[in-house]
Amino acid sequence: MVETKVFPIEHLREFSTRVFQHFGVPDEDAALAADVLAVSDLRGIDSHGVGRLHTYFDMLELGRINPTPDIKIVRESPSTATVDGDNGLGLVVGPRANEIAMDKAEQVGTGWVSVANTNHYGIAGWYVLEALKRDLIGWSMTNTTKLVQPLWGGERRLGTNPISIAFPGMEEPPIVIDMASSAVAYGKIEIAKRRGEPIPSGWAIDAAGNDTQDPQAMIDGGALSPLGSFREMGGHKGYCLAAMVDVLCCVLSGANWGPWAPPFALRQEIPERSVGKGIGHFFGAMSIEAFLEVDEFKRQIDDWIRTMRATKPQPGTPGVVIPGDPEREAEQVRAEQGIPLVMPLVEELRDISQRTGIPFD
Amino acid sequence: MVETKVFPIEHLREFSTRVFQHFGVPDEDAALAADVLAVSDLRGIDSHGVGRLHTYFDMLELGRINPTPDIKIVRESPSTATVDGDNGLGLVVGPRANEIAMDKAEQVGTGWVSVANTNHYGIAGWYVLEALKRDLIGWSMTNTTKLVQPLWGGERRLGTNPISIAFPGMEEPPIVIDMASSAVAYGKIEIAKRRGEPIPSGWAIDAAGNDTQDPQAMIDGGALSPLGSFREMGGHKGYCLAAMVDVLCCVLSGANWGPWAPPFALRQEIPERSVGKGIGHFFGAMSIEAFLEVDEFKRQIDDWIRTMRATKPQPGTPGVVIPGDPEREAEQVRAEQGIPLVMPLVEELRDISQRTGIPFD
Numbered sequence: 001m002v003e004t005k006v007f008p009i010e011h012l013r014e015f016s017t018r019v020f021q022h023f024g025v026p027d028e029d030a031a032l033a034a035d036v037l038a039v040s041d042l043r044g045i046d047s048h049g050v051g052r053l054h055t056y057f058d059m060l061e062l063g064r065i066n067p068t069p070d071i072k073i074v075r076e077s078p079s080t081a082t083v084d085g086d087n088g089l090g091l092v093v094g095p096r097a098n099e100i101a102m103d104k105a106e107q108v109g110t111g112w113v114s115v116a117n118t119n120h121y122g123i124a125g126w127y128v129l130e131a132l133k134r135d136l137i138g139w140s141m142t143n144t145t146k147l148v149q150p151l152w153g154g155e156r157r158l159g160t161n162p163i164s165i166a167f168p169g170m171e172e173p174p175i176v177i178d179m180a181s182s183a184v185a186y187g188k189i190e191i192a193k194r195r196g197e198p199i200p201s202g203w204a205i206d207a208a209g210n211d212t213q214d215p216q217a218m219i220d221g222g223a224l225s226p227l228g229s230f231r232e233m234g235g236h237k238g239y240c241l242a243a244m245v246d247v248l249c250c251v252l253s254g255a256n257w258g259p260w261a262p263p264f265a266l267r268q269e270i271p272e273r274s275v276g277k278g279i280g281h282f283f284g285a286m287s288i289e290a291f292l293e294v295d296e297f298k299r300q301i302d303d304w305i306r307t308m309r310a311t312k313p314q315p316g317t318p319g320v321v322i323p324g325d326p327e328r329e330a331e332q333v334r335a336e337q338g339i340p341l342v343m344p345l346v347e348e349l350r351d352i353s354q355r356t357g358i359p360f361d
Numbered sequence: 362m363v364e365t366k367v368f369p370i371e372h373l374r375e376f377s378t379r380v381f382q383h384f385g386v387p388d389e390d391a392a393l394a395a396d397v398l399a400v401s402d403l404r405g406i407d408s409h410g411v412g413r414l415h416t417y418f419d420m421l422e423l424g425r426i427n428p429t430p431d432i433k434i435v436r437e438s439p440s441t442a443t444v445d446g447d448n449g450l451g452l453v454v455g456p457r458a459n460e461i462a463m464d465k466a467e468q469v470g471t472g473w474v475s476v477a478n479t480n481h482y483g484i485a486g487w488y489v490l491e492a493l494k495r496d497l498i499g500w501s502m503t504n505t506t507k508l509v510q511p512l513w514g515g516e517r518r519l520g521t522n523p524i525s526i527a528f529p530g531m532e533e534p535p536i537v538i539d540m541a542s543s544a545v546a547y548g549k550i551e552i553a554k555r556r557g558e559p560i561p562s563g564w565a566i567d568a569a570g571n572d573t574q575d576p577q578a579m580i581d582g583g584a585l586s587p588l589g590s591f592r593e594m595g596g597h598k599g600y601c602l603a604a605m606v607d608v609l610c611c612v613l614s615g616a617n618w619g620p621w622a623p624p625f626a627l628r629q630e631i632p633e634r635s636v637g638k639g640i641g642h643f644f645g646a647m648s649i650e651a652f653l654e655v656d657e658f659k660r661q662i663d664d665w666i667r668t669m670r671a672t673k674p675q676p677g678t679p680g681v682v683i684p685g686d687p688e689r690e691a692e693q694v695r696a697e698q699g700i701p702l703v704m705p706l707v708e709e710l711r712d713i714s715q716r717t718g719i720p721f722d
Binding site: 075076077078079080082108109110112114149150151152153154155157165167175177179180181183184200202203205208209210227228229231232233234236237238239240243244246247251252253254257258259260275276286287288290291292296297300301303304307308311312313314315317318319320321323 | 436437438439440441443469470471473475498510511512513514515516518526528536538540541542544545561563564566569570571588589590592593594595597598599600601604605607608612613614615618619620621636637647648649651652653657658661662664665668669672673674675676678679680681682684
């Protein structure tokens with residue numbers, strides 16, 4: 001049993017907001033950035049919420065992230081924009097770029113925005129949830145620092161490059177897809193290491209490039225495997241998805257792709273080359289109304305969800321889950337009961353508190 | 362060793378064209394449909410080329426497919442269209458809808474077309490190769506007859522729902538992604554059966570919903586597994602991709618989604634419900650120029666490809682392959698040496714020849 005301390009989400013949200021403000025991030029931007037973290041904690045994605053606040057703190061303190069970016073559209077068409085994030089927080093640049101995509105969708109049916117010169121933007125899912133508020137189908141992707149082998153490669157060359165998309169229902173909750181293109185998240189390797197347990201074959205390779213069941217061997221210069229793991233099981237497909245995200249986020253915007261993505265955390269190595277500016281994101285928004293009546297779409301989504309739920313369950317499993325169900329269930333519990341933080345994380349936040357004078361505990 | 366007979370691609374192309382014409386498909390449409398099949402055979406995707414001509418023949422002969430469809434845009438915005446394919450050949454409806462997407466991309470930066478009331482459209486990759494000819498980034502997806510379990514489901518509920526996207530290079534060949542969202546293609550189950558070999562755990566389930574290594578058990582009422590296979594290995598992600606394709610192709614256009622997709626072949630069961638018209642496709646086209654200079658994009662793609670090729674190879678493998686490499690290599694060989702067809706397929710084509718009077722051999 002891991003010891004935790006529970007905090008109401010509003011407490012964490014306010015603390016994060018004040019930490020961003022401390023570095024000169026404007027009030028509205030600070031609240032936006034804190035919201036992305038808070039939604040992640042609420043939805044149970046602990047790796048991307050206040051668990052990362054100390055990393056943002058480090059980067060801001062070292063002047064590696066611009067607290068007051070001049071976010072600019074550098075190229076534009078009726079349905080597209082290329083955005084330069086001026087090295088701002090991804091938690092601020094991302095939401096602004098996503099808004100441009102949503103506005104365009106309302107004007108010409110769809111909007112597609114590729115973003116360079118930005119930083120880590122939190123959970124991919126936050127952006128598509130925003131689109132749902134406007135009856136739009138939202139898309140969100142980002143590249144990340146290298147951590148994953150391309151199939152048949154013996155080293156880290158691509159990020160975990162997530163893809164998110166969401167579809168609204170009428171009476172049923174929305175379908176919310178938010179998935180990394182790697183076989184598993186890095187956090188699962190860390191959990192296995194902490195527990196002293198082996199990892200399944202197919203999750204990762206070691207520094208020599210061989211499949212490994214030792215979590216430490218992945219951490220020490222190994223790599224995560226792509227979704228599908230091996231050639232025989234479709235590992236080339238996970239690699240293809242990571243490549244797609246890399247090109248849409250980075251090549252299209254002028255950001256650093258593949259192994260050249262800059263590090264997010266201080267402990268990560270600096271790449272030997274720079275082929276663009278910062279990392280990249282890609283946002284899409286589609287007006288449902290442009291394709292068919294919104295109510296008809298939502299009724300069909302309800303039917304789709306109920307049909308999938310009615311699938312004969314596989315023996316020994318709980319049966320079919322709708323994408324987004326686990327996160328929404330976590331949100332219901334955590335909004336009421338608060339967010340359990342492990343003690344090392346509480347210590348990290350206390351450290352920020354001591355160094356900034358912003359009360360935490 | 363399987364016995365084969367080799368045919369020049371032009372011979373197969375002409376035969377297919379004449380078979381479509383035989384049923385009253387207009388000349389231009391017949392040539393288009395035959396081209397989709399020919400490109401599949403050239404690229405080594407034997408399951409989707411003339412190997413399927415007899416199925417198209419059956420459907421046309423029974424009047425299940427409309428040879429002279431009135432393909433209509435039923436709803437439109439500057440960057441989108443919803444198309445009704447009037448129950449035409451997917452090999453004709455698909456190319457026409459794809460053209461609408463490409464035209465819109467040239468007008469307003471991107472074009473996105475969701476298509477209902479259509480049929481099997483061949484390889485997803487054909488459509489994105491067309492986009493490359495116009496310096497566009499092409500997207501292509503389709504649903505298919507149910508064959509795949511949603512994760513934790515014990516039966517067929519989704520198609521193999523492929524996703525294709527392509528990016529052009531300058532001196533390097535393009536990156537061409539074309540992947541089903543299932544762990545493997547159905548053809549691999551058939552090959553294992555023919556050879557009397559077991560299939561790997563994670564490819565399929567049997568009629569009771571349990572993972573199976575017996576290819577016949579999958580064929581007899583079992584299902585393919587989604588990409589990722591099991592929960593622990595990311596099987597929920599393959600299911601998410603299939604769901605995404607299903608909604609974009611079918612819910613957005615008004616086609617039959619999930620288990621209600623109509624059968625493509627005569628031996629397949631008729632679904633108990635109809636929730637729309639025919640099956641569905643989804644096409645996208647993005648103007649590269651709308652985002653950045655086309656030459657700059659292509660130079661970066663060349664760099665991306667060379668960087669990935671320079672990855673340290675995983676021991677015991679040929680090293681990293683660029684998506685599209687295997688198909689392009691097959692095309693080079695087959696354009697010169699012809700297409701090897703297995704004898705049962707040659708017999709199928711001879712059967713068509715006898716029944717139509719179109720010479721084949």
